[in-house]
Amino acid sequence: MKVLSLKQPFAELVVSGKKIIELRKWNTKFRGEFLIHASKIPDKNAMEKFGFNELPCGFIVGKAKLVDVKKYNDKEEHKKDKNKHLADSDWGCYGFILENIKRIKPVEAKGRLGFWDFEFS
Secondary structure (H helix, E strand, O other): OEEEEEEHHHHHHHHHHOOEEEEEOOOOOOOOOEEEEOOOOOOOHHHHHHHOOOOOOOEEEEEEEEEEEEEEHHHHHHHHHHHHHHOOOOHHOOEEEEEEEEEEEEEEEEOOOOEEEOOOO
């Protein structure tokens, strides 16, 4: 199954349903269900900003369905969706629109860049 690594606390914000658009600097043709991996190294500033002390890192923590990609052409358009992606425009101009988000029992895994494949053993 495909997997996408996100730094904490963004992986947690996605699996808790607070973040339904994942921003990236790159586009993808991929659509469908994928696993959400919490990267080994968290974003310390974002952890503080969103009020988290400790979250699982280095684990697959959830799954979601990527249904579309929205291209943000300007800062105003990006700003309108702030409550859906919870980030500033530095994170990217491609918004991966997520649905059917679910938390799963954490599974230890090493992350990678982009979408990558994982097989449950």
